[in-house]
Amino acid sequence: MATTADDADAPATLPATAPVAGVRGVYRRLARAIGDAMPKGLYARSLLIIITPVVLLQSLVAFVFMERNWAEVTARLSAATVGDIAAIVDIMETYPQDEKFDRIVALANNRFRLSIAVLPLEPLPPAGPKPFFSPLDRALSEAITRQVGKPFWIDTVGRSNLIEIRIQLEKNILRIFAPRSQTYASNSLIFVSWMVATSVILLTIAIVFLRNQIRPILRLTAAVDNFGKGRAVANFEPRGAREVRQATTAFHEMRRRVERQIEQRTAMLAGVSHDLRTVLTRLRLQLALIEASADVEDMQHDIDAMNRMLEGYLAFARGDSGEEAVPTAIDALLRTLAQEARVAGAVVEVSFEGDPTVRVRPQAFKRCIANLVGNASRHGDHVVVVGQHTDGNLTVIVDDDGPGVPFEEQGAVFKPFYRLDNARNLDETGTGLGLPIARDIARSHGGDITLGDSPLGGLRVTVTVPA
Numbered sequence: 001m002a003t004t005a006d007d008a009d010a011p012a013t014l015p016a017t018a019p020v021a022g023v024r025g026v027y028r029r030l031a032r033a034i035g036d037a038m039p040k041g042l043y044a045r046s047l048l049i050i051i052t053p054v055v056l057l058q059s060l061v062a063f064v065f066m067e068r069n070w071a072e073v074t075a076r077l078s079a080a081t082v083g084d085i086a087a088i089v090d091i092m093e094t095y096p097q098d099e100k101f102d103r104i105v106a107l108a109n110n111r112f113r114l115s116i117a118v119l120p121l122e123p124l125p126p127a128g129p130k131p132f133f134s135p136l137d138r139a140l141s142e143a144i145t146r147q148v149g150k151p152f153w154i155d156t157v158g159r160s161n162l163i164e165i166r167i168q169l170e171k172n173i174l175r176i177f178a179p180r181s182q183t184y185a186s187n188s189l190i191f192v193s194w195m196v197a198t199s200v201i202l203l204t205i206a207i208v209f210l211r212n213q214i215r216p217i218l219r220l221t222a223a224v225d226n227f228g229k230g231r232a233v234a235n236f237e238p239r240g241a242r243e244v245r246q247a248t249t250a251f252h253e254m255r256r257r258v259e260r261q262i263e264q265r266t267a268m269l270a271g272v273s274h275d276l277r278t279v280l281t282r283l284r285l286q287l288a289l290i291e292a293s294a295d296v297e298d299m300q301h302d303i304d305a306m307n308r309m310l311e312g313y314l315a316f317a318r319g320d321s322g323e324e325a326v327p328t329a330i331d332a333l334l335r336t337l338a339q340e341a342r343v344a345g346a347v348v349e350v351s352f353e354g355d356p357t358v359r360v361r362p363q364a365f366k367r368c369i370a371n372l373v374g375n376a377s378r379h380g381d382h383v384v385v386v387g388q389h390t391d392g393n394l395t396v397i398v399d400d401d402g403p404g405v406p407f408e409e410q411g412a413v414f415k416p417f418y419r420l421d422n423a424r425n426l427d428e429t430g431t432g433l434g435l436p437i438a439r440d441i442a443r444s445h446g447g448d449i450t451l452g453d454s455p456l457g458g459l460r461v462t463v464t465v466p467a
C-alpha cells in the first residue's frame, strides 16, 4: 500500500518542486555571478560595503530632492514671474493710451524687476536647443502657456544670469529679461555640491579608518600563511579591533605550543636515541669479546641495523628545525641531486620549467628530493626528474622504471620504519624513514607528497609546495 501511495504522490509533487528548483538554480547562478564580479580582497570589499549605501542614499535623496523640492520651487518662482509678465501684457492690451510704452517699461523695471522692451512685430526666432535636464524650461513654458496663452520663445541658456522671454502680442513683440535667480531655485546646486563634498570627506575618513582596521588582519593572514609553510614568523604586537587582537594572540599561543611540542619531541627522541646508542655500543663491545660465531655475527648485524635506525630516527625527529627559508635555485638543486645519483650508477634525466627561484629551506628541501631520487634510483634503472613552477606552485615529479608500490601500500609506506623491501627482500640498507621524512618536509613547506603510477612503469612521486 505504502508503495502505491508513494508512486501516486510522485508525479503530483514533481511539477510543484520543479519551478522552485528552477528559481533556486537561477538564484544560485545570480549569486555566483555577483560573487565573481565582486572584488576578492577584504579591503576592497569593506570599502564597497561602506561606499554602496552612501552612494545609494545620496542618489536617492538627490533624486527625490530634484523631483520634488527643486522642481516645485522652480515652478512657483517661474509662476510668480510669469504672473508679473501676464499683468504687464494685460495692462498693455487693456490700457493702450501709453503709446510708447514708457510708463509700462518703467513700472516693470521698478516694481517687478523685469527689464522689458517692446519691439516691432517680427516672427519669433526658432526654439533653441533645450538643456537636457532643466526644470526651469519646463516650468516657465507651462506657466506662460497657462497664464499668458500667447506664442512665446524662451532662452534660459544664452546669458548666464538673465533669462530671455519673448511674447508675441497682436502688434508687437514683448521682450523680457528676468534675473535667473527670480525664476529658479538656484540653491539646489549648492545643495548637491555640499552633498558631494560631505560624502567625499566621509569616504576619506572611512578609508583611513578602514585601512587601520584591516592592516592587522592582513598581517595576521601573512603570518598564518608563513607559519603554515614553515617559514619563520616574527613576534608582532596584536593590534586593531578586539577580535583581531584575540585572533592574533591565539595565533601566537598556538604557534608557541606547536613549536614547544616539536622541541619536546626532538629533545625526547634525541635523549632516547642517545641512551639506546650508549647501550648498543656497550653490547657491541661485549660481543667483540665473545668468540666469533655465526650467531654473534648475526647479533652484530642486528646491532648495526638498530644503530642505523636510531640515526634515522634522530634525523627524522630533528627534522629541519631552525633552518630559514631563502630564495633557492631549484633547477640547480635538482641537477646536483641527479649528478649524485648518477655517480651511484643510475641513469637520471632532469628538466625544469618556469622561474627556478623559489623560497624553500634549502637543506631540508634537498633532503626531501634526495630521499625520493635515492629511492627511485635504488628501485629502478632509469629515473626522470621534472620540476615545474607555475600558478604559484612548485611541483617536482620523480619517475622511475622500478617495481612501483602497489596501491594498497601507498599510504603505508609513509609510516616511519615501514618498508616493502623486507618482504620483497630487495634491499637491506634502508630504514624506512626516507618517505616519512620527505613528507614531513613537504608539509612543513605547506605542501604535500603523493604517490602514483609512472608512465615509465614504476613509481611516480609528486611533491607540490606553494611557491
Ligand SMILES: Nc1ncnc2c1ncn2[C@@H]1O[C@H](COP(=O)(O)OP(=O)(O)OP(=O)(O)O)[C@@H](O)[C@H]1O
Pocket (backbone or CB within 6 Å): 312, 371, 375, 376, 377, 379, 380, 400, 402, 403, 404, 405, 413, 418, 419, 420, 421, 422, 429, 430, 431, 432, 433, 434, 435, 436, 458, 459
Ligand atoms: N621508487 C620506489 N619504487 C618502489 N618502491 C619504493 C620506491 N620508493 C619507496 N619504495 C618503497 O617504500 C618503502 C619506504 O620507502 P622509504 O624511503 O621510506 O624507506 P627506505 O627507502 O626503505 O629506507 P630509507 O629511505 O630510510 O633509507 C621502501 O622500503 C620501498 O619498499
Ligand SMILES: [Mg+2]
Pocket (backbone or CB within 6 Å): 371, 374, 375, 430, 433, 434, 435
Ligand atoms: Mg628511501
